[in-house]
Amino acid sequence: xxxxxxxxxxxxxxxxxxxxxxxxxxxxxxxxxxxxxxxxxxxxxxxxxxxxxxxxxxxxxxxxxxxxxxxxxxxxxxxxxxxxxxxxxxxxxxxxxxxxxxxxxxxxxxxxxxxxxxxxxxxxxxxxxxxxxxxxxxxxxxxxxxxxxxxxxxxxxxxxxxxxxxxxxxxxxxxxxxxxxxxxxxxxxxxxxxxxxxxxxxxxxxxxxxxxxxxxxxxxxxxxxxxxxxxxxxxxxxxxxxxxxxxxxxxxxxxxxxxxxxxxxxxxxxxxxxxxxxxxxxxxxxxxxxxxxxxxxxxxxxxxxxxxxxxxxxxxxxxxxxxxxxxxxxxxxxxxxxxxxxxxxxxxxxxxxxxxxxxxxxxxxxxxxxxxxxxxxxxxxxxxxxxxxxxxxxxxxxxxxxxxxxxxxxxxxxxxxxxxxxxxxxxxxxxxxxxxxxxxxxxxxxxxxxxxxxxxxxxxxxxxxxxxxxxxxxxxxxxxxxxxxxxxxxxxxxxxxxxxxxxxxxxxxxxxxxxxxxxxxxxxxxxxxxxxxxxxxxxxxxxxxxxxxxxxxxxxxxxxxxxxxxxxxxxxxxxxxxxxxxxxxxxxxxxxxxxxxxxxxxxxxxxxxxxxxxxxxxxxxxxxxxxxxxxxxxxxxxxxxxxxxxxxxxxxxxxxxxxxxxxxxxxxxxxxxxxxxxxxxxxxxxxxxxxxxxxxxxxxxxxxxxxxxxxxxxxxxxxxxxxxxxxxxxxxxxxxxxxxxxxxxxxxxxxxxxxxxxxxxxxxxxxxxxxxxxxxxxxxxxxxxxxxxxxxxxxxxxxxxxxxxxxxxxxxxxxxxxx
Amino acid sequence: xxxxxxxxxxxxxxxxxxxxxxxxxxxxxxxxxxxxxxxxxxxxxxxxxxxxxxxxxxxxxxxxxxxxxxxxxxxxxxxxxxxxxxxxxxxxxxxxxxxxxxxxxxxxxxxxxxxxxxxxxxxxxxxxxxxxxxxxxxxxxxxxxxxxxxxxxxxxx
Numbered sequence: 001x002x003x004x005x006x007x008x009x010x011x012x013x014x015x016x017x018x019x020x021x022x023x024x025x026x027x028x029x030x031x032x033x034x035x036x037x038x039x040x041x042x043x044x045x046x047x048x049x050x051x052x053x054x055x056x057x058x059x060x061x062x063x064x065x066x067x068x069x070x071x072x073x074x075x076x077x078x079x080x081x082x083x084x085x086x087x088x089x090x091x092x093x094x095x096x097x098x099x100x101x102x103x104x105x106x107x108x109x110x111x112x113x114x115x116x117x118x119x120x121x122x123x124x125x126x127x128x129x130x131x132x133x134x135x136x137x138x139x140x141x142x143x144x145x146x147x148x149x150x151x152x153x154x155x156x157x158x159x160x161x162x163x164x165x166x167x168x169x170x171x172x173x174x175x176x177x178x179x180x181x182x183x184x185x186x187x188x189x190x191x192x193x194x195x196x197x198x199x200x201x202x203x204x205x206x207x208x209x210x211x212x213x214x215x216x217x218x219x220x221x222x223x224x225x226x227x228x229x230x231x232x233x234x235x236x237x238x239x240x241x242x243x244x245x246x247x248x249x250x251x252x253x254x255x256x257x258x259x260x261x262x263x264x265x266x267x268x269x270x271x272x273x274x275x276x277x278x279x280x281x282x283x284x285x286x287x288x289x290x291x292x293x294x295x296x297x298x299x300x301x302x303x304x305x306x307x308x309x310x311x312x313x314x315x316x317x318x319x320x321x322x323x324x325x326x327x328x329x330x331x332x333x334x335x336x337x338x339x340x341x342x343x344x345x346x347x348x349x350x351x352x353x354x355x356x357x358x359x360x361x362x363x364x365x366x367x368x369x370x371x372x373x374x375x376x377x378x379x380x381x382x383x384x385x386x387x388x389x390x391x392x393x394x395x396x397x398x399x400x401x402x403x404x405x406x407x408x409x410x411x412x413x414x415x416x417x418x419x420x421x422x423x424x425x426x427x428x429x430x431x432x433x434x435x436x437x438x439x440x441x442x443x444x445x446x447x448x449x450x451x452x453x454x455x456x457x458x459x460x461x462x463x464x465x466x467x468x469x470x471x472x473x474x475x476x477x478x479x480x481x482x483x484x485x486x487x488x489x490x491x492x493x494x495x496x497x498x499x500x501x502x503x504x505x506x507x508x509x510x511x512x513x514x515x516x517x518x519x520x521x522x523x524x525x526x527x528x529x530x531x532x533x534x535x536x537x538x539x540x541x542x543x544x545x546x547x548x549x550x551x552x553x554x555x556x557x558x559x560x561x562x563x564x565x566x567x568x569x570x571x572x573x574x575x576x577x578x579x580x581x582x583x584x585x586x587x588x589x590x591x592x593x594x595x596x597x598x599x600x601x602x603x604x605x606x607x608x609x610x611x612x613x614x615x616x617x618x619x620x621x622x623x624x625x626x627x628x629x630x631x632x633x634x635x636x637x638x639x640x641x642x643x644x645x646x647x648x649x650x651x652x653x654x655x656x657x658x659x660x661x662x663x664x665x666x667x668x669x670x671x672x673x674x675x676x677x678x679x680x681x682x683x684x685x686x687x688x689x690x691x692x693x694x695x696x697x698x699x700x701x702x703x704x705x706x707x708x709x710x711x712x713x714x715x716x717x718x719x720x721x722x723x724x725x726x727x728x729x730x731x732x733x734x735x736x737x738x739x740x741x742x743x744x745x746x747x748x749x750x751x752x753x754x755x756x757x758x759x760x761x762x763x764x765x766x767x768x769x770x771x772x773x774x775x776x777x778x779x780x781x782x783x784x785x786x787x788x789x790x791x792x793x794x795x796x797x798x799x800x801x802x803x804x805x806x807x808x809x810x811x812x813x814x815x816x817x818x819x
Numbered sequence: 820x821x822x823x824x825x826x827x828x829x830x831x832x833x834x835x836x837x838x839x840x841x842x843x844x845x846x847x848x849x850x851x852x853x854x855x856x857x858x859x860x861x862x863x864x865x866x867x868x869x870x871x872x873x874x875x876x877x878x879x880x881x882x883x884x885x886x887x888x889x890x891x892x893x894x895x896x897x898x899x900x901x902x903x904x905x906x907x908x909x910x911x912x913x914x915x916x917x918x919x920x921x922x923x924x925x926x927x928x929x930x931x932x933x934x935x936x937x938x939x940x941x942x943x944x945x946x947x948x949x950x951x952x953x954x955x956x957x958x959x960x961x962x963x964x965x966x967x968x969x970x971x972x973x974x975x976x
Binding site: 012015079083084095117128192193234235286322358361 | 925940
């Protein structure tokens with residue numbers, strides 16, 4: 001059998017292939033040859049064959065049949081074999097492979113080999129891809145090598161230990177003794193890897209962190225020597241001595257100095273020294289400065305040092321090298337919250353970065369700019385940001401638009417400016433604004449009473465120009481519907497009033513209805529706007545005609561609206577003026593961030609609050625998680641901190657709500673609570689007690705005893721929600737018949753996945769003894785699928801000094817509570 | 820560092836080193852995706868980009884892209900220096916290294932990388948130290964290979 005071809009020969013041959021198919025053919029042929037060679041158990045050429053296999057693997061071809069061969073190579077005595085064998089193992093034998101563990105014994109032997117390069121191979125392989133089991137088995141050997149005086153092996157053992165710790169954190173302790181004199185080494189390799197090892201240990205364990213704090217002076221000394229020492233050819237990079245080690249030490253100092261005054265003070269000087277003395281002409285110097293800045297900002301440094309750090313970042317911003325600029329922007333973004341004023345000083349440079357060509361830099365600059373906007377600079381900043389919005393790539397527009405709206409809302413110097421800014425965004429980036437901006441803007445406009453005429457005029461003019469941007473069109477149609485009378489009467493004070501007739505306005509709105517550019521939602525807005533104008537304009541007949549036409553529209557939403565409006569004209573004409581009158585000023589909700597509002601059947605629901613919202617007064621999330629752990633969680637849903645349906649998304653929806661209520665009672669319902677935004681929990685509770693939203697308990701759902709044990713009795717009473725038949729409201733009444741109070745009383749509940757649960761805060765945490773009082777708490781359950789209500793409850797309280805905990809299932813809910 | 824890739828302008832992979840256990844299928848997917856993203860970058864753009872939850876640091880040397888994926892807390896600027904040091908090592912070893920050297924001697928490129936980095940971290944900050952170790956290991960390899968007879972070469976003995 002001829003000798004298998006050499007590796008280089010194979011590579012050369014494969015590279016001559018002109019097509020993918022040709023290459024595949026060559027590979028298959030060679031693989032077959034290699035396979036038969038493997039079958040023959042040929043020791044001489046195994047190494048060559050595996051090397052070829054590795055090459056083919058890199059080209060993307062399967063090579064799993066070589067796995068065992070790698071093991072054989074590793075076990076061989078020849079260094080060449082071992083070298084290729086370990087390489088093959090690292091490429092083909094990761095811990096997901098079945099045969100991975102077979103390596104363990106070989107590695108163990110090689111860790112004790114007489115040749116340090118073999119030991120090195122073993123350490124490297126273990127340190128790159130050893131599985132947890134392997135690490136457990138071989139940790140002892142690694143620890144031994146960590147104490148050797150051979151620096152070649154010691155440095156490798158240190159990094160191998162890092163990997164072991166990452167895989168099996170519990171083993172960290174065993175490496176502690178060996179770290180004792182790691183930093184006294186002269187060898188930079190050992191120093192570097194030791195610092196990495198120490199960093200890993202400190203990051204993982206607060207105890208280790210405390211233990212290693214005493215190393216700060218030594219680290220400072222080493223760093224100082226690096227800076228002060230003269231030229232060292234072995235470690236020099238562009239005039240700087242061992243920048244890699246410097247950066248690593250700075251990072252370790254950062255971890256050690258964080259939240260520790262003494263350590264931070266001990267490093268103040270050296271940090272200042274590095275910050276001022278490092279050469280900044282090349283990337284390597286800036287890399288060190290960057291790490292220094294990160295450290296200064298993270299530890300308890302004195303203010304002078306912090307200002308120095310921010311100034312370094314400011315200088316970075318002016319650097320020609322865009323990598324440096326990028327890094328500066330990222331760091332400034334991290335520090336803008338804590339050192340706001342210092343960062344403000346560099347505002348103009350940051351704003352200039354908006355014009356940078358690089359996408360990553362632009363994005364960072366945009367985020368940072370928004371973070372820097374405040375009441376003083378709003379006008380100037382907004383000008384720049386709006387200009388950016390005009391010219392930026394589409395991927396930025398949505399975020400930028402949202403940012404502009406937020407900033408405008410927080411810092412608008414005047415209502416007119418606010419509306420102008422919104423108009424600008426809608427007209428330039430109208431198709432990119434988020435869906436939830438439309439209701440937000442409508443609310444804003446409603447509340448700026450004195451600007452109504454100006455707003456509707458501007459929106460009307462914008463519509464004349466362009467009807468393609470849906471959010472703009474929706475806001476405009478809503479406004480025209482509301483304030484059309486102001487528009488035709490030419491009442492605008494802020495600018496020259498335009499002359500427009502009722503017919504012209506109706507032309508525009510009807511144009512929206514028929515245009516291909518309008519989405520169904522927009523059409524809905526337009527139709528409702530036309531309807532509203534029936535009480536504001538005199539050309540009622542025209543409106544009646546339009547409305548009746550759409551009564552047979554294919555679009556179900558439009559059809560429904562038109563039919564109902566028609567009904568208004570025909571049967572309820574006496575109510576029309578009242579229904580279609582001006583919207584009241586809407587309650588402003590806390591806008592700490594864009595909430596996601598999902599439209600469902602005209603009602604809107606806020607999804608989970610983002611972290612910036614004020615903490616709700618429901619159960620804290622970690623307790624809910626405990627409950628899940630106990631219940632083994634799969635079919636159970638945690639307590640969700642959702643709010644109730646908030647303000648309506650569209651006037652059309654709102655109107656429909658009112659009409660819906662009408663059909664029940666024949667007269668306008670009292671205080672339509674669903675249309676008033678309820679996002680703050682206190683308001684929610686008010687709503688519960690004062691609004692006639694719910695049926696009386698007397699209306700017939702019997703209460704039940706959910707739990708009665710050890711003197712603690714929990715009764716449930718029920719109410720059904722009137723507007724939303726899927727919601728049940730359960731009030732728990734906890735009473736205590738024993739002779740001692742139950743303190744720290746906490747009630748938790750979990751329901752199956754198809755339900756949603758909201759737990760409001762309890763009346764108190766103490767259930768007084770001898771039935772002297774009840775603790776009450778309200779649970780709201782949403783049951784859209786009308787499934788049988790089941791609940792698991794967990795009770796914790798302190799009784800006579802001892803903690804008590806109990807779990808129970810509640811299954812005996814009366815059918816009326818959930819059907 | 821999570822992984823390092825070397826690939827050509829035509830999207831051919833020349834070296835891949837993974838420092839975390841990843842399924843073969845996922846590796847292929849990530850390599851494909853990342854190559855696409857990096858190759859699409861224009862020359863004047865900065866060397867850093869965000870990709871999935873990682874930071875990518877890349878630099879082009881002649882026809883080869885050196886691409887590293889680092890974690891949130893890693894220093895991008897020093898990673899550029901790490902890449903540069905690796906290129907210098909290759910250059911010293913091969914004598915004015917070019918892509919062909921790495922293609923035809925990929926296993927040696929791996930040996931050098933494995934002597935320079937372990938688990939994504941630098942083992943030795945001295946260029947001389949790394950090269951000396953490689954040199955010694957190569958010597959060991961040569962000593963291993965006993966001279967073959969012509970007949971052995973042809974498989975006839």
